[in-house]
Amino acid sequence: xxxxxxxxxxxxxxxxxxxxxxxxxxxxxxxxxxxxxxxxxxxxxxxxxxxxxxxxxxxxxxxxxxxxxxxxxxxxxxxxxxxxxxxxxxxxxxxxxxxxxxxxxxxxxxxxxxxxxxxxxxxxxxxxxxxxxxxxxxxxxxxxxxxxxxxxxxxxxxxxxxxxxxxxxxxxxxxxxxxxxxxxxxxxxxxxxxxxxxxxxxxxxxxxxxxxxxxxxxxxxxxxxxxxxxxxxxxxxxxxxxxxxxxxxxxxxxxxxxxxxxxxxxxxxxxxxxxxxxxxxxxxxxxxxxxxxxxxxxxxxxxxxxxxxxxxxxxxxxxxxxxxxxxxxxxxxxxxxxxxxxxxxxxxxxxxxxxxxxxxxxxxxxxxxxxxxxxxxxxxxxxxxxxxxxxxxxxxxxxxxxxxxxxxxxxxxxxxxxxxxxxxxxxxxxxxxxxxxxxxxxxxxxxxxxxxxxxxxxxxxxxxxxxxxxxx
Numbered sequence: 001x002x003x004x005x006x007x008x009x010x011x012x013x014x015x016x017x018x019x020x021x022x023x024x025x026x027x028x029x030x031x032x033x034x035x036x037x038x039x040x041x042x043x044x045x046x047x048x049x050x051x052x053x054x055x056x057x058x059x060x061x062x063x064x065x066x067x068x069x070x071x072x073x074x075x076x077x078x079x080x081x082x083x084x085x086x087x088x089x090x091x092x093x094x095x096x097x098x099x100x101x102x103x104x105x106x107x108x109x110x111x112x113x114x115x116x117x118x119x120x121x122x123x124x125x126x127x128x129x130x131x132x133x134x135x136x137x138x139x140x141x142x143x144x145x146x147x148x149x150x151x152x153x154x155x156x157x158x159x160x161x162x163x164x165x166x167x168x169x170x171x172x173x174x175x176x177x178x179x180x181x182x183x184x185x186x187x188x189x190x191x192x193x194x195x196x197x198x199x200x201x202x203x204x205x206x207x208x209x210x211x212x213x214x215x216x217x218x219x220x221x222x223x224x225x226x227x228x229x230x231x232x233x234x235x236x237x238x239x240x241x242x243x244x245x246x247x248x249x250x251x252x253x254x255x256x257x258x259x260x261x262x263x264x265x266x267x268x269x270x271x272x273x274x275x276x277x278x279x280x281x282x283x284x285x286x287x288x289x290x291x292x293x294x295x296x297x298x299x300x301x302x303x304x305x306x307x308x309x310x311x312x313x314x315x316x317x318x319x320x321x322x323x324x325x326x327x328x329x330x331x332x333x334x335x336x337x338x339x340x341x342x343x344x345x346x347x348x349x350x351x352x353x354x355x356x357x358x359x360x361x362x363x364x365x366x367x368x369x370x371x372x373x374x375x376x377x378x379x380x381x382x383x384x385x386x387x388x389x390x391x392x393x394x395x396x397x398x399x400x401x402x403x404x405x406x407x408x409x410x411x412x413x414x415x416x417x418x419x420x421x422x423x424x425x426x427x428x429x430x431x432x433x434x435x436x437x438x439x440x441x442x443x444x445x446x447x448x449x450x451x452x453x454x455x456x457x458x459x460x461x462x463x464x465x466x467x468x469x470x471x472x
Contacts, residue, residue, distance in 0.1 A: 033132065035125045042161035045171040046148070049200035050362070051240040052322045055232045056201045056224070058083040059174070061150060062116055063091045064208035069098055071214050072207060073105055079221030084234040085207075086112035086150045086172075089134030096141055103142065108233040111135060111149040111169065118153040119160035127163035135167060148172045148234060154204050172234065174204035181209045186216040194223055198287045199318050200237065227288075242321060242364060250360035251369045251390060255349040258388035266383050269398040270424035270461045275453045277425045278461050279304045279445075280397065282333050282372060283404075284312030285431045287319055292438055293431060294326050300445045305458040306431065307333035307372040307395070310358040317362030324363055329457050331370035331395065332356060340373045340382040348382065352389045368459060370395045376428070395458060397426040403436045410439040417444055421453070424461075 049057070058081060063069060076083055085102050087109050092099050102109060113130040114137075122130065131149050138144040149164050150172045164171045176196045178189040189212065193203060205213050224231070232240070270278070281293070281304055297304060306323055308330060313320045324330055332355040334340075340348055352371060359367040369392040373382070376396050383394055399420050403413045413436045417427055427444075429437050448455060 033129050035128050036166065038124060038162050038166055040165045042158055042165050043170055045156045045161060045173045046202070046238070047173045048175040048198075048202060048316075048318075049237045049241050050243045050318045050321065050364075051200045051237065052242065052318055052325055053230075053240045054199055054228050055230045055237055055240055056197060056199070056203065057234045057237045058203050058220075058231055059086060059150075059172070059205070059234060060084070061086050061112055061152065061154065061204065061206045062208045063087060063095065063098065066095075066098060068211065068214070069102075069207065072217070073101065073107075075214050075217035076107070077105060079217055081217065081221055081231040082106050082108075082233050082236075083231070084108045084110055084148075086110050086148075087138070088112045088116040089114040089137035091116070092134075092141065093137050099142055103144075108235055109138065109142070109144055109146075110172075110234065111138065111146040113149065113151060116152045119151040119155060119157045120153075122157065122159055124159040124162055127157075127160045128166065131163055131167050131169065135169075150204075172202065175201040177204045180205055180213055183210055184212065186212045186214075186219055189213075189216050190219045190223060193220065194227075197224070197227070197229065198316050199229075199322070200241075202234065202237075242318075244364065248360055248364050249366065251356050251366055253353045253356045253369075253389040253391065255346070255353060256388050258384045260384075262384040262387055264380075264383035264387040264394055265392065266378060266394040266396060267426075268396040269426055272424045272461075272464075275423050275451070276456050276461065277421060277423070277427060277448065277453050278458050279455050280307060280372075280395075280426060280428050280458065281305075281431045281437075282307045282309075282428055283337070283431050284309040285433045287316070289433045289438075290319055290323065290431060293441070294323065294328075296438065296441050296445075297328070298326065300442070300449070302445055302455045303327050303329075303457045304455075305329050305331060305368070305370075305395075307331050307370075308359070308431075309333050309337045310335045310355040310362075311337070313362050314358050317358075320359065320362040321364065324365075329368055329459055330359060330363060331368040331372065331458075332359060333372050334374055337374045339375055339377050340386070341377060341379055345385050348385050349389050352386055352391060369393070370458065372396070376400065393462075395426070397428040399425050399427045401427065401429045401440070403440060404430045404432055404434075406434060406436070408436075410436045413440045414443055418447055421448070426458070 085107055111134045114133040138146055149169045154173055156171045161171050176193050178192040335351045335355045371386055371391045372395045401413050401417050
């Protein structure tokens with residue numbers, strides 16, 4: 001059957017069931033198609049792209065009426081934004097001129113299923129049919145070879161992902177969905193995006209639900225320019241990913257038993273007569289705060305050790321990788337940031353192992369095999385539990401800056417560090433959005449340098465200096 005007669009047969013079989021306030025509800029079309037059995041595993045949906053480039057992708061679902069689409073395209077052109085449009089196959093077949101206009105404007109077009117359907121009630125066969133037939137339209141009419149597919153709702157299911165895999169496509173959800181169907185204003189949607197945006201973010205909007213997406217484009221372009229983000233198509237963004245697809249070995253930590261013979265290496269300070277100290281940062285923060293901290297360290301050419309809460313790393317892995325690329329080293333500060341003495345043996349070991357795996361995936365290399373407990377609280381038994389997993393060092397500190405405490409003044413944070421520092425000290429500060437860290441850090445570094453101290457990361461101190469074991 002020739003392409004146009006094939007599409008014509010589909011169009012004839014379309015039945016309009018009802019008209020909602022914002023969109024037409026169309027009965028799912030099910031042309032005859034032989035569905036192969038699944039032979040490839042389902043891939044998890046693409047929710048964000050792991051890249052340290054300051055790039056993000058703006059994506060749209062569906063097609064609005066011609067006037068709205070032209071206004072949207074004009075707004076994107078005015079703001080110099082290239083976007084990715086997920087287009088339903090039926091709408092593409094009905095309005096090929098609009099699809100060609102989108103392509104000619106430099107945007108990319110991807111698969112939005114044949115009938116713009118949600119995945120929750122689709123069987124594997126239904127999902128395969130929806131994706132396959134939309135592919136046929138995009139390939140035969142526009143010479144496109146879709147790499148990605150998204151459902152109407154932006155959600156996914158295992159069947160949907162399984163069908164996509166068989167067709168050599170990846171399901172895309174989003175990093176940020178401001179839920180424009182709730183009919184927020186452009187300013188409200190901008191505030192939501194601005195709150196959650198990060199490198200590699202995929203922003204999801206709909207073309208046909210909320211007219212406020214048109215004024216949103218200008219606001220979004222201005223705000224993202226202020227934050228130094230660049231808009232890319234989804235394909236371009238994924239090409240920036242530092243993830244190779246190869247399996248990266250972790251430190252090999254695992255849950256296992258221990259006994260009194262287990263000898264933890266718990267370090268609170270280094271033994272040296274030389275004026276050397278280690279500067280460390282605990283916890284997790286937003287990208288904005290992290291960049292501010294990294295810029296201060298760069299300005300003074302200081303390299304530090306970051307102990308990261310991996311629950312945050314799991315949500316924004318590229319930010320951990322960015323810290324690494326800026327020349328610093330990374331180790332675990334646990335996943336849940338729970339006091340270790342309040343955890344069972346199983347809970348603690350599971351946390352330690354999970355944290356190491358998350359860091360390995362985020363960094364695409366092994367993190368340092370160190371562990372720093374929440375609040376620096378440690379007991380001999382907890383140390384044995386942690387060490388039994390395969391952790392090399394439990395890293396404490398002899399100087400707690402209290403920079404996290406917003407009830408004290410920055411001057412007290414500075415004094416807590418500078419009155420206690422000595423050769424071999426391990427100073428702990430914090431990577432937090434609300435802290436005194438940035439207020440105090442420049443003065444701390446300048447004073448240490450003035451007093452003849454060299455600031456070293458933990459690994460460098462371990463190479464050359466003896467350690468003070470916490471049990472000594």
